[in-house]
Amino acid sequence: MNAVVRVIVNPAAGRGAGGRALPAVRRAFAAVGVDGVLTTGAPGEERALARRALDQGAATLVAVGGDGTWSNVANAILESGADCRLALVAAGTGNDFAKTLGVPATDLAAAARLAVEGPDARVDVGRIEGRCFLNIAGFGFDIAVLEDIGRIPLLSGSALYLFSALRQLFGYGGIAIDVASPERRRGERRHLMLIIANARHFGGAFHIAPGADVTDGRLDAVAILDAPPLQRLKLFRAVGKGAHLGLPGVSTEQAPRFTLRFASPPAYETDGEYRRAATPELEVTCLPRALRVVGAPGGAPA
Numbered sequence: 001m002n003a004v005v006r007v008i009v010n011p012a013a014g015r016g017a018g019g020r021a022l023p024a025v026r027r028a029f030a031a032v033g034v035d036g037v038l039t040t041g042a043p044g045e046e047r048a049l050a051r052r053a054l055d056q057g058a059a060t061l062v063a064v065g066g067d068g069t070w071s072n073v074a075n076a077i078l079e080s081g082a083d084c085r086l087a088l089v090a091a092g093t094g095n096d097f098a099k100t101l102g103v104p105a106t107d108l109a110a111a112a113r114l115a116v117e118g119p120d121a122r123v124d125v126g127r128i129e130g131r132c133f134l135n136i137a138g139f140g141f142d143i144a145v146l147e148d149i150g151r152i153p154l155l156s157g158s159a160l161y162l163f164s165a166l167r168q169l170f171g172y173g174g175i176a177i178d179v180a181s182p183e184r185r186r187g188e189r190r191h192l193m194l195i196i197a198n199a200r201h202f203g204g205a206f207h208i209a210p211g212a213d214v215t216d217g218r219l220d221a222v223a224i225l226d227a228p229p230l231q232r233l234k235l236f237r238a239v240g241k242g243a244h245l246g247l248p249g250v251s252t253e254q255a256p257r258f259t260l261r262f263a264s265p266p267a268y269e270t271d272g273e274y275r276r277a278a279t280p281e282l283e284v285t286c287l288p289r290a291l292r293v294v295g296a297p298g299g300a301p302a
Contacts (some may be wrong), residue, residue: 003059003060004036004056004057004058004059004060005029005034005036005058005059005060005061005062005115005116006034006036006037006038006053006056006058006060006061006062007025007029007034007036007037007038007061007062007064007089007115008038008039008040008046008049008050008053008061008062008063008064008069008073009021009022009025009037009038009039009040009064009065009091010039010040010046010063010064010065010066010068010069010091010092011039011040012040012043013064013065013066013068013069013091013092013093014065014066014091014092014093015093015160017091017092018064018065018069018091018092021064021089021091021108022037022039024108025037025064025089025108028108028109028111028112029062029112029115031109031112032112032113032115032116032117033116034062034112034115034116036053036058038052038053044072046063046065046069046072046073046076047072047073047075047076048076050072050073050076050077051076051079051080054076054077054080054082054084058084059083059084059085060084060085060086060087060115060116060294061073061076061077061084061085061086061087062087062088062089062111062112062115063086063087063088063089064089064091065089065091065092066090066091066092066093066094066095066272067092067093067094067095067096067097067134067135067271067272068092068271068272068273069091069092070086070088070097070134070271071132071133071134071135071270071271071273073086074086074125074132074134074291075131075132077291078125078132078287078290078291083292084292085120085292085293085294086291086292086293086294087111087114087115087118087293087294087295088101088103088105088111088293088294088295089105089108089111090105090106092272093160093161093204093272094161094201094202094203094204094272095204096135096136096199096201096202096203096204097134097135097199097201097271099199099200099201100135100199100200100201100212100214101123101199101214101293101295101296101297102297103293103294103295103296104295114294114295115294118294118295119294119295120292120293120294120295120296121215121292121293121296121297122215122289122290122291122292122293122296123214123215123289123290123291123293123296124198124214124215124216124217124218124286124287124288124289124290124291125198125286125287125290125291126196126198126219126270126284126285126286126287127284127285127286127287128196128268128270128282128283128284128285129275129277129278129282131270131275132287132290133198133270133271134198134199134271134291135197135198135199135201135202135270135271135272136195136196136197136198136199136202136208136209136269136270136271137195137196137268137269137270137284138193138194138195138196138202138268138269138270139175139177139191139193139194139195139260139266139268140172140174140175140177140191140192140193140194141165141168141169141172141174141192141193141224142193142195142202142203142268142269143266143267143268143269143274144168144171144172145161145164145165145168145203146269146272146274147267147274148164148167148168149161149164152164161203161204161205162203162204162205165203165236166236169229169232169233169236170229170232172192174190174191174192174226175190175191175194175262175266176188176189176190176191176262176263177189177191177194177223177260177261177262178260178261178262179194179221179223179258179259179260180258180259180260180261181221181253181255181257181258181259182255182256182257183253183255184253186223186251188261189223189225190225190226191223191224191225191226192224192225192226192227192232192235193223193224194221194222194223194224194260195208195209195220195221195222196219196220196221196222196258196260196284197209197212197219197220197221197222198212198214198219198220198286199212199214200212200242202272205240206239206240207239207240207241207242208222208239208242209222209252210242210245211245211252211254214296215289216254217256217286217288217289218254218255218256218286219254219255219256219257219258219284219285219286220252220253220254221252221253221254221255221258222245222250222251222252223250223251223252224239224244224249224250225249225250225251226249227249231248231249234247235247235249235250256285256286256288257283257284257285257286258283258284259281259282259283259284260281260282260283260284261280261281262277262280262281262282263280264280265277265278265279265280266280266282268282
């Protein structure tokens with residue numbers, strides 16, 4: 001493939017894993033003729049670097065980091081309207097989107113070869129408050145865990161999320177949410193967690209939406225209602241195996257969009273990054289096959 005490839009590395013991803021991987025990333029991409037490696041110097045700078053690379057004619061952007069890094073680069077591509085491909089290299093905490101796609105994001109040599117000469121396919125993305133997400137938008141318990149992670153200094157990767165989740169399992173108070181789709185309105189109920197999923201995994205170890213398909217034009221709303229501590233522990237174990245669907249208090253629905261109503265503007269996360277909503281009502285929509293991803297199987301070929 002005779003096209004411009006640029007690599008964007010977030011050195012802070014995975015609590016420094018991105019920075020530690022940088023020399024190996026440079027070697028792997030140099031081996032396939034790519035020397036355009038850019039590094040971020042501040043949170044969220046991936047988008048600015050991606051826009052610059054797009055302005056310079058990049059046809060493939062390789063994002064080295066985790067779900068947040070991948071999401072930032074994807075947003076730059078989508079906002080630009082460029083017909084540019086996204087390639088994934090894992091150096092983050094969960095690296096969940098790559099698990100759903102099954103791409104070799106942890107194999108630098110394979111990822112580099114794919115970025116230069118591999119196929120791509122179009123996949124869905126979600127959108128909330130004008131921002132797109134690749135993996136999930138999460139509310140409730142997910143936010144309590146994300147806030148707690150910043151207070152845990154010694155762990156990283158999946159172990160960090162698991163430890164924090166166990167800490168929050170018995171202390172989080174739940175959140176009231178009214179979830180509606182074009183087909184159904186459930187009314188306000190108190191949730192332990194609500195995940196609007198484009199892909200299947202989150203938190204590094206949790207198989208939250210086993211039925212999610214990134215090419216079906218729909219999002220999966222996985223609602224886990226609030227429960228007593230021992231029931232929460234059972235749910236926590238089941239989510240790790242993808243065995244929570246069908247348990248009491250767990251429901252799932254697939255739809256092209258969902259409307260969520262809260263008592264006040266909620267905190268939420270998209271692809272592992274914390275956000276605060278501007279209003280108490282949020283619309284979460286699917287953008288069908290909006291993004292070209294290198295190595296993604298089963299999509300509509302670009």
